[in-house]
Amino acid sequence: MNGLIHSQLKSLELLNQGKVRDIYNINDEKMLIVTTDRISAFDVIMKQAIPLKGQVLTQMANFWFKKIDKIVPNHLTHEDPLNFVHKEDSNKVKNRAIVVRKLKPIPVEAIVRGYLIGSGWKDYQMNQSVCGINLPPGLKLAEQLLEPIFTPSNKAKVGDKDENISIKECESLIGKNITEQIANISIELYKYAFSYAYQKDIIIADTKFEFGVDNSGKIYIIDEVLTPDSSRFWPMESYQTGISPPSFDKQFVRDWLEGIDWNKSPPPPDLPIEIIEKTSQKYQEVLTKLTGEKVNN
Numbered sequence: 368m369n370g371l372i373h374s375q376l377k378s379l380e381l382l383n384q385g386k387v388r389d390i391y392n393i394n395d396e397k398m399l400i401v402t403t404d405r406i407s408a409f410d411v412i413m414k415q416a417i418p419l420k421g422q423v424l425t426q427m428a429n430f431w432f433k434k435i436d437k438i439v440p441n442h443l444t445h446e447d448p449l450n451f452v453h454k455e456d457s458n459k460v461k462n463r464a465i466v467v468r469k470l471k472p473i474p475v476e477a478i479v480r481g482y483l484i485g486s487g488w489k490d491y492q493m494n495q496s497v498c499g500i501n502l503p504p505g506l507k508l509a510e511q512l513l514e515p516i517f518t519p520s521n522k523a524k525v526g527d528k529d530e531n532i533s534i535k536e537c538e539s540l541i542g543k544n545i546t547e548q549i550a551n552i553s554i555e556l557y558k559y560a561f562s563y564a565y566q567k568d569i570i571i572a573d574t575k576f577e578f579g580v581d582n583s584g585k586i587y588i589i590d591e592v593l594t595p596d597s598s599r600f601w602p603m604e605s606y607q608t609g610i611s612p613p614s615f616d617k618q619f620v621r622d623w624l625e626g627i628d629w630n631k632s633p634p635p636p637d638l639p640i641e642i643i644e645k646t647s648q649k650y651q652e653v654l655t656k657l658t659g660e661k662v663n664n
Contacts, residue, residue, distance in 0.1 A: 370404030370416025374459045378452035386412055387424070387596060393466065397444060399451055401464045402591075406646070408621045409631040410529060415638050421463040422662050423650040424594045429465070430658045431560070431593040438559065439552050442467040442579060442589045462663040470579030470587055474522050475537055476529060477549045479557035481515040482572040483508065484599060484611065486531060499533035507608040509572070515557050517550040522577075548586055549578050560593050567656055569615070570606055572599035595650050600657075615653035619646050 379391035379399060386407040391399045402425045404416035432441045448464035449457055480487050480497065483506050487497045495502060498518035506512075519537040520529040538546045553576050561571045575597045577590040591597050595616035605613045611622060620642060629636050651662050 370418040371421060371459060371463070372403060372405055372416045374401040374403055374456075376401070376452060376456045376459060378456045386410075387421075388590075393451055396469055397446075397466055398469055399448055399460075399464055399466055401460060403463075406596075406617055406620060408617060408624055408635075410523065411631065411633055411635050413620070413635050413638055415643055417643055417650065418647050419662050419664060420647065420650050422664060423654045424591055424596055425463050425465065426660065426663055427594045427654050427658065428591040430660070432588070434563070435556055435559065435588070435592070438555055439578075439586065439588045441592075442470055442587050444468060467589070468581070468587070470581055470589060472522075472589065473541055473545060473549065473578045473580065473586075475532070475541060475549075476520045476522055477553040477576040477578060478518045478520055478531075478573060479515050479553050479576070480518055480573040481512060481557065481561060482570070482599075483510050483512060484572050487518065487573070490531065498531045499535070509606070509610065509612055510608045515554055515561075517553055519546075519550075545580075545586070549576075552576075552578075552586065552588075556588075556592075564600070564657060565603075568603040569653065569656060570601040570603055570612075572601055572612075572614075574598035595653055600653050615649050615656075617646065619649055 374389040376391055381389060382392050383390040387403055387405050389401045389403060393399055402421040404418060404420040406413050406417050406420065432443055444466045446466040448460045448466055451466065452460050483491055488508055490497045491502060491506065495504060500516050518531060520531050523529045556576060557574060564571050574593055576588060576592060579587050579589040598616060599618055600615040601612045623642050627636060654660060654662055
């Protein structure tokens with residue numbers, strides 16, 4: 368089964384192409400977002416697609432958007448994307464696209480870490496802190512933090528690398544008030560999702576949220592939420608400290624890339640077929656574990 372790398376809709380004007388999503392203009396108030404099967408690691412887009420990944424991400428994000436709408440509103444209009452495209456484009460939109468309100472994106476990624484892993488672990492090893500937040504000495508790789516922490520990063524353009532920034536740097540970018548608001552919302556979302564997933568025997572180690580504002584300044588959650596692309600999901604039964612735990616997300620691809628001779632810059636290496644298939648299975652498995660649903664194909 369081949370995945371969708373480029374949507375290339377003929378029905379609508381392409382506004383922007385991200386690492387995974389293609390964004391199309393509907394009118395002055397709405398956009399259509401297609402989630403492709405592209406996969407990126409270390410901010411580099413791989414050459415091959417992961418079959419069904421786009422459908423999994425869309426289905427899981429929609430599941431979470433509904434669950435968290437009491438905490439923060441989202442950008443969905445709840446209209447059927449098929450109503451906005453010609454028949455020839457319908458197979459590129461079905462079960463992998465959403466119609467959303469146009470909002471002004473807040474130009475930082477709101478990352479919440481509950482465990483010490485990834486770039487947070489690398490920062491901690493250097494100076495016993497993450498994004499300027501001091502942590503206790505002696506923590507191990509993948510250890511749970513006493514409390515989840517808000518660690519923003521700047522939002523890089525496609526091809527560039529996101530960089531962790533301090534709270535003060537975040538405040539200088541978007542203002543103290545908005546920084547406080549998105550920090551509080553992000554921590555609340557993480558705690559809610561962590562508690563839900565824990566009951567399903569899944570640990571959410573960390574996650575990334577993105578927000579936008581309307582003309583009145585009201586904050587909405589946008590893009591995706593609590594998916595295998597924006598989060599580290601660990602099966603509880605194989606979790607232990609001191610190692611990078613097995614995961615249901617693209618960490619599987621990251622770990623394979625870490626084990627080969629690649630400088631983490633374009634061009635990316637070819638992913639072996641077994642890595643592609645295993646990653647597709649991981650995405651589908653966590654969807655079912657968390658939501659009880661099979662992927663809509």
